[in-house]
Amino acid sequence: MTPQPSFRDGMRMFNKHVLNPAMLHLAGRKHWYASAIRHTGRASGKSYVTPVVANPVADGFIIPLPYGTGVDWLRNVLAAGRATITSGGRTYDVITPEIIDAASAAPKLSPRHRQAFHRFGIDDFLQVTVK
Template identity: 65%
Template sequence: MPAITEPARDAVRQFNKHVLNPAMLLVAGRTHWYAAVIRHTGRRTGRSYATPVVAERTPDGVLIPLPYGAGVDWLRNVMAAGRATVTVHGESLDLVDPHVVDAAIAAPQLSAHRRRAFERFGIDHFAALTVATPSKRGRP
């Protein structure tokens, strides 16, 4: 399969951001839906945002594939805030410690089905977030 060019990837990203994402938010995060929703705060505006993503639950948090790279707005917001909330398969998780990992680190934590799909799409980086413990949420 030929590699996707940067202009093509940007065109798909823009289409998704303005057309597909608003529609996806109607079902993202539901129990039997593949897409999750990440809720984050704008790093400059302070506004609350919701973005549909694919999130794979791991024992200590979630992994989110980065098909458009680590420069996407939602990830930059999450990295700046150091936290986010993800609703995946009907479960809402408060998450902290956002960082980017490469596919070699993420692969052992993914289901075989998702690992194969992400490899086919050439996804080589993932956002990793950890479920917040009460002390990490700022509670006693």
């Protein structure tokens, strides 16, 4: 028996094929909430850009993972050990990607972001360091 896709899986697919391509026109711009992460495909070597919510922290960024840790862009970043983030109109080379849990991310996030991510049930985050 094939398991039924969850609502979150359906939303992830909608975002990947419909919302993300539209969002890329604004992601990373000054005064826009979404950033853009540029990463290289693990097998293809092709360059990809994915919109994400990258929260600036003292030495880098923390990115919530609302669809879990199995998404392609994250697997690409982890395999490469680096990526490029465009946020607020500036571009940053980032290294040392590490998946952290909500308890580790919370003290580094603003109360507003911490509360929003908790409300959406986001348990995993990607932490990267600006090179």
